Amino acid sequence: MAQLLGRKPAALLGVATGSTPLPVYRALAAQVAAGRADVSRARIAQLDEYVGLPPEHPESYRSVLAREVLEPLGLGLEAFMGPDGTATDVQAACEAYDRALAAAGGVDLQLLGIGTDGHIGFNEPCSSLASRTRIKTLTEQTRIDNARFFDGDISQVPHHVITQGIGTILEARHLVLLATGEGKADAVAATVEGPVAAICPASALQLHPHATIVADEAAASKLK
Numbered sequence: 001m002a003q004l005l006g007r008k009p010a011a012l013l014g015v016a017t018g019s020t021p022l023p024v025y026r027a028l029a030a031q032v033a034a035g036r037a038d039v040s041r042a043r044i045a046q047l048d049e050y051v052g053l054p055p056e057h058p059e060s061y062r063s064v065l066a067r068e069v070l071e072p073l074g075l076g077l078e079a080f081m082g083p084d085g086t087a088t089d090v091q092a093a094c095e096a097y098d099r100a101l102a103a104a105g106g107v108d109l110q111l112l113g114i115g116t117d118g119h120i121g122f123n124e125p126c127s128s129l130a131s132r133t134r135i136k137t138l139t140e141q142t143r144i145d146n147a148r149f150f151d152g153d154i155s156q157v158p159h160h161v162i163t164q165g166i167g168t169i170l171e172a173r174h175l176v177l178l179a180t181g182e183g184k185a186d187a188v189a190a191t192v193e194g195p196v197a198a199i200c201p202a203s204a205l206q207l208h209p210h211a212t213i214v215a216d217e218a219a220a221s222k223l224k
């Protein structure tokens with residue numbers, strides 16, 4: 001991200017939530033504090049959002065990204081774009097977000113995490129590989145995985161989300177997927193060495209001309 005911003009100061013950075021990318025955001029903020037990166041003109045685009053959580057809820061992804069990305073980088077909400085998870089017409093909000101991404105020139109670098117089931121964004125298994133930003137229902141497994149952000153109480157985890165579609169994600173110029181820990185090993189192996197198939201949404205990265213996967217030893221342990 002720092003290198004990209006050196007080349008293109010007003011780059012549009014696509015950011016994921018979840019725990020995996022947090023050290024990346026902290027490292028980028030440290031580079032900024034040390035004067036080694038300039039993010040002053042960077043723009044930040046959200047990958048996905050819960051439906052029905054007010055934006056000020058501490059676990060809405062807008063709040064999480066404000067806390068973990070915008071504030072540490074010294075950026076304001078004017079540098080930020082994301083889907084409206086509280087819209088009454090969710091479908092229209094999704095279409096508006098796809099149009100806004102295109103009007104902003106497209107995402108230059110999209111950082112992705114990966115679910116234990118191979119999801120990217122909140123494109124759960126069997127999502128169309130050509131999908132656009134839309135409303136999705138979370139699987140029980142993902143709600144269980146995310147309950148840790150809601151005091152361990154799964155009843156607090158929303159059932160629905162807006163997510164950039166896989167087709168939308170594939171339009172970013174560079175995809176960087178991060179995976180850490182043994183729990184991601186099956187998903188990483190299916191992503192890299194399995195067939196391109198909707199059952200593992202991250203396998204769509206095989207179709208992208210510029211995709212990078214960064215995995216620690218544990219997450220890479222099931223690669224052949």
Ligand code: F6R
Pocket residue numbers: 015016017018019020021047048112113114115116119120121122
């Ligand atoms: C959230 C997102 C999800 C997460 C995935 C992994 O914005 O895009 O696909 O990246 O659920 O989450 P962690 O990193 O918490 O394991």
